[in-house]
Structures are given as structure tokens and as C-alpha cells.
Amino acid sequence: MKRGKGMKFVGDSRIPDREHRMKNIPKDYSEYPGKTEAFFPNYLLKEWLVGAVFLIGFLCLTIAHPAPLEQEADPNATGYIPVPDWFFLFLYQLLKYEAAAGAFTVLGTVVIPGLAFGALMLAPWLDKGPERRLSKRPIATGMMLLGFISVAYLTWEAADQHEWGGAASIDDDVREIDTTHPGYDIYVEESCIACHGDNMEGTAMGPDLYDLAYDEEGVAQIVVEGIGEMPAVIDADQTEEIETISEYVVSGGGTNEGAGGAEGDEDAEDTDDEEDEDEDADE
Structure with missing residues (x-):
């Protein structure tokens, strides 16, 4: 006979019912085998065990495969698409x-x-x-x-x-520029860096400034008059600033690797050849 079936319990008010006053005692569900159970601690313990297994598995996954990090945030990189x-x-x-x-x-x-x-x-x-x-x-x-x-x-x-991999590839193509060059200060002050990038690599708003098809005079004209959607940057009466920024851009950021780099190398080679010819003539 199951507990409680066909039996009546008579209580005595003089005896304290301590058993039923105790906390966290699950109810008796023996009449419904396999269909229900006490929420605490039976069901809650099962849920906690399942959650603990998934949590430990997730932590192991984060240790084995850390979250990938992209390049440092750059407010001037307007071509980057965040997600x-x-x-x-x-x-x-x-x-x-x-x-x-x-x-x-x-x-x-x-x-x-x-x-x-x-x-x-x-x-x-x-x-x-x-x-x-x-x-x-x-x-x-x-x-x-x-x-x-x-x-x-x-x-x-x-x-x-x-x-x-788009953001990471930008780092691979970053070129070194001379930040101590006086032209760099003008490049930053006139907000050229916002459209052409902090390394002159170009952005969605402005082209790459390396290997330009302009010499210093052409760059100076663009700086004063503008070209296409690019407005004028420096007033025409600021000749010293115009010469400095033009030389800076043509030289590839002060590294002599820009459009004027090849011409400069050719001029240097011609000068060396002329010196060799003069030496031969003297001999």
C-alpha cells in the first residue's frame, strides 16, 4: 500500500509539527511517477548541471580559439565597414x-x-x-x-x-612616411589626412598620393586651385607652405619614394655619369 492511501493521520496540537515546518522539503509526488517532480532541488539541479556543462564548454572554446582582433580603431579610415x-x-x-x-x-x-x-x-x-x-x-x-x-x-x-580580412590587409600595405618633415604638419593642419589617410595610402574620400602623375608644380597648382571634388587647400600667397607640401607629397611623404623619387634617382644617376665623364676628361 502506498503511503497515505487509505490511512488517516490525526495530529495532536500539543506536539509541534516540526517536520512540515522545515524549509526546502519537496512535496510527495509518488502518486504521479515519471510525470512530475519537485522544482527545488530536483528540477533546478538538473538545469544547473546542463548550464554548467555548456558554460565550461564555451570557456574551453574561447581559450582554444580566441576572438580575432582587427587593426586599431582609426577615425581617419573612412573606408572601413564596421559590423x-x-x-x-x-x-x-x-x-x-x-x-x-x-x-x-x-x-x-x-x-x-x-x-x-x-x-x-x-x-x-x-x-x-x-x-x-x-x-x-x-x-x-x-x-x-x-x-x-x-x-x-x-x-x-x-x-x-x-x-x-579587409581591415587587416590595410596594415600590410601601410607605407612609412616622415612625420618629422615640415610638410607633414601642413598635411595634418590642412585636413589632408582626413581624405588621403594618415600614411597617404588613400581612403574612400581621396586617392592614394603615391606615384602621382604630377611634379611639384602640378601638385602646387592643385593645392591652390583644387581639382575635381577636391577644393583649394592653401591660399596662393602662402608660397612657402605650398612649396613645402608639394615637395612632401611628391617625395612620398618625405621618403623620396613618390612620383619624384624615380626622377630624383635618374637625376642622381645623370649627375654621377657627368662626374665620371669629367674625371675621365681630366685624366
Whole structure:
């Protein structure tokens, strides 16, 4: 005979009921074997163990494969396209589709995410069945599978379409410039650095200043008059500043590796040849 079946317990008010006053004693569910259990500590302990296993696995993954870091933040690198953290990539990818962007931005940022997360929050109330098997809870199971597949697909697409090596490749092409050159101060003060980059490598707003098809006179004219969408930078009466910035740009940032570098090398070779000829003539 099961405990409590067909029996009546008579209490005595003179005897303190200490057993039932003790805390954290689970209720007796012996009449419902396998169908329910006490939340504390039985069910809560199982949930904690599962969470601990996933947490330890995630920590091991972060140690084995650290998060990749890109180059240092550069406010002058206007061509860089930032992306959110990985757990928001699915929302970032969602805004790339026409049905959730442009005139429908509110739909992609508020309506669709709101309905999706709201449905997941209401899942316990939409499916109140007593069954625990996923196959017998089609509403909750279907909503969870749909949410998981959608997030996984959008995250994968966002990661696959983004050029993660783009920012790192910029560091590979960085050229050294002479920051002690007086032209560098003018280059910074006149905000040339904002359009042409801190190493004259060019950005989305301005071209690369290496290997220009202009000599110092051509650069000086552009600096005074501007060209295309580039406005004038220095007034024409500031001749010393114009000469300094022109020489700085043509020399490749003061390193003699710019457009004037090759010409300078040729001039130096011609000068050496002339000196050799003079020496031969003297002999």
C-alpha cells in the first residue's frame, strides 16, 4: 500500500509539527511517477548541471580559439565597414534585404524582431500541453526550430559576406612616411589626412598620393586651385607652405619614394655619369 492511501493521520496540537515546518522539503509526488517532480532541488539541479556543462564548454572554446582582433580603431579610415558583435549579426543581415530595409526599415528593426521574440516569450502560454516530448508539442517545437534556423542562417550569411580580412590587409600595405618633415604638419593642419589617410595610402574620400602623375608644380597648382571634388587647400600667397607640401607629397611623404623619387634617382644617376665623364676628361 502506498503511503497515505487509505490511512488517516490525526495530529495532536500539543506536539509541534516540526517536520512540515522545515524549509526546502519537496512535496510527495509518488502518486504521479515519471510525470512530475519537485522544482527545488530536483528540477533546478538538473538545469544547473546542463548550464554548467555548456558554460565550461564555451570557456574551453574561447581559450582554444580566441576572438580575432582587427587593426586599431582609426577615425581617419573612412573606408572601413564596421559590423556588430556576432550575436547581433543576424539582425545586421536582416537589414540587407529589400523587404526589411530602405522604406521598410521599421519593419526590419522593430516589427519582425518584435514578433519573433514576442512569440518565443509567449510559447509557454501558447502550448500548455502536459507532454514533455518535443514530438507531442508541435507549436512550441516548431517556433523554437524556426527561430534557431533563422538566426543560424542569417548569422552565417552575414559572416560569409563580410570581408574580415579587409581591415587587416590595410596594415600590410601601410607605407612609412616622415612625420618629422615640415610638410607633414601642413598635411595634418590642412585636413589632408582626413581624405588621403594618415600614411597617404588613400581612403574612400581621396586617392592614394603615391606615384602621382604630377611634379611639384602640378601638385602646387592643385593645392591652390583644387581639382575635381577636391577644393583649394592653401591660399596662393602662402608660397612657402605650398612649396613645402608639394615637395612632401611628391617625395612620398618625405621618403623620396613618390612620383619624384624615380626622377630624383635618374637625376642622381645623370649627375654621377657627368662626374665620371669629367674625371675621365681630366685624366
